[in-house]
Amino acid sequence: MRHRLPLLLGLGLAILSLPAMAEDVDEAMPPRAGLKLEAVPGVMQKAVDDFIRPGYLDLMEGTQSLAEAAHVLCDKPSEETLGDVQMTFDEVVQQWSTIEIVRVGPVIEGNRFERFLFFPDRKSTGLKQVQRIVATRDETATKAETLKGKSVAAQGLGALEYVLYGTGAEVLSSERNGFRCRYGAAIADNLKSIAAELHGEWEKPDGIQSAWNAPGPDNPLYRDGNEAATELLGILVHGVESIRDQRLRPFYAGIVKGEPDKGHPKLAIYWRSGNTMPALSANFTALQTLFNAADMQALLPDDRRSMVRAINHVLQAIVDDADQIDLPIDEAIEDEEQRVRLNRILQNTNDVLQRLNLDFGGAIGLGAGFSFADGD
Incomplete structure (x- = not known):
């Protein structure tokens, strides 16, 4: 099996800056407190060129x-x-x-x-x-x-x-x-x-990648850097939420009313082919790759960048646990050691969601009442 994620991680991230665009965005709307608005176009372009494409x-x-x-x-x-x-x-x-x-x-x-x-x-x-x-x-x-x-x-x-x-x-x-x-x-x-x-x-050079690379007043998707940064962080937040709620909890919910969940292996994605945990590992590896390939730490104030190491640590811990669950998912749920790993994955998934949504979001100016669901 080919694993090409390491290639994504190893790609060079040196992208031409877009100072003129950043200036236009500054004039269109003032940055949220904490958000390094001048970094937004470069971060968006790296997300496109080093991860999405x-x-x-x-x-x-x-x-x-x-x-x-x-x-x-x-x-x-x-x-x-x-x-x-x-x-x-x-x-x-x-x-x-x-x-x-x-x-x-x-x-x-x-x-x-x-x-x-x-x-x-x-x-x-x-x-x-x-x-x-x-x-x-x-x-x-x-x-x-x-x-x-x-x-x-x-x-x-x-x-x-x-x-x-x-x-x-x-x-x-x-x-x-x-x-x-x-x-x-x-x-x-x-x-x-x-x-x-x-x-x-x-x-397409004049298609969606162009809209991602140049937020501004005439952009059909992102009128300013605030909206673009919110969209990119939203991909990570929604990604973690959907993995937890659609991929993990349906087949294993951890501790329910004080008792270990007996599990529902046939509700797990790809259970027939044995790809449940490899797919989950790939999901979280992708989140970590996008976070780093886009250099999202560049959006943060210098004094808040310590959270980047913590986010990476938790994401890597999830991937490590997922990679260690090598039994068919019905057997993994029955195995005590594997259940410990599944419980830890659930806990760390909640942890990284909070770190992205509240810590990172708060650091770039998204208030406590902000919801990625409605864009408030």
């Missing part, structure tokens, strides 16, 4: 490899070609788990996010749709052109995971050009198409 490039390349492997499996089914698809699926899960924290911009247009990953699947509505397609052998699901018109739950990573690992998946290694494989290949083609669209949108 490389992330979508990785995703595009990964989905291209996945689609190719899926078509090879259909044409030449074997345990080896099935293993190739499953390994490439794991890589795409890692790549998506890295960039999915950026829930703004092109990914939220045209239901792209939900088409790529429909989760959580409350009441198993999406799963039932996928199972129905497989059971009825709906041929319209075997072409990406017609698949994309179906429910978002039937065309993304969750659907492909069921195809590769769900009930009946054993036919994939022996049945040439069978329905199940052709459905899986169509999903892979669909993922490839979405990833290419996202990469293309972020590569």
Whole structure:
């Protein structure tokens, strides 16, 4: 499995400054107390060039490899070609788990996010749709052109995971050009198409990257540096919240009413493929990478930068614990040592959320009553 996050961490962060833009922003609106407004354009540009664009490039390349492997499996089914698809699926899960924290911009247009990953699947509505397609052998699901018109739950990573690992998946290694494989290949083609669209949108010099790099009065997204800095911090805050509330708590809530949670492993994301904790680790590694690659400490007053080390420490502790949970998630919940790690992950997730939301947010002038949900 390729792990390209270290490459992101190692990228050079030397970006040309934009003093003229910073001056325009200063004139448009005074900075909040504490926010180094002159640093905002450079921080936003680093976020784009050193995290977002490389992330979508990785995703595009990964989905291209996945689609190719899926078509090879259909044409030449074997345990080896099935293993190739499953390994490439794991890589795409890692790549998506890295960039999915950026829930703004092109990914939220045209239901792209939900088409790529429909989760959580409350009441198993999406799963039932996928199972129905497989059971009825709906041929319209075997072409990406017609698949994309179906429910978002039937065309993304969750659907492909069921195809590769769900009930009946054993036919994939022996049945040439069978329905199940052709459905899986169509999903892979669909993922490839979405990833290419996202990469293309972020590569346009006059598109969203331009709006991120130059906040100002004429900017359609960010009228000033205050709004831009809030958006970037909001990605981190919402990222931690969604991981906690949609990925962690549904399958393991820690201590509930004084008693350890028995857990609900089948509510965990990617439980069939064993990617629950690798994906969680990739999520938190991505948050840490974005925080550092964008050089967000540059937004802080000099006397408040000590919090950066604390934020990094907690994020790294979460990643370390997640990487040590190497059992299937149902077994991990039953294992005392692994439960200790899960409890610690939950505690540290709450800790880092407070540090980002209250400490960092407060240091750049977001008051105690500010809500990322409504922009107050």
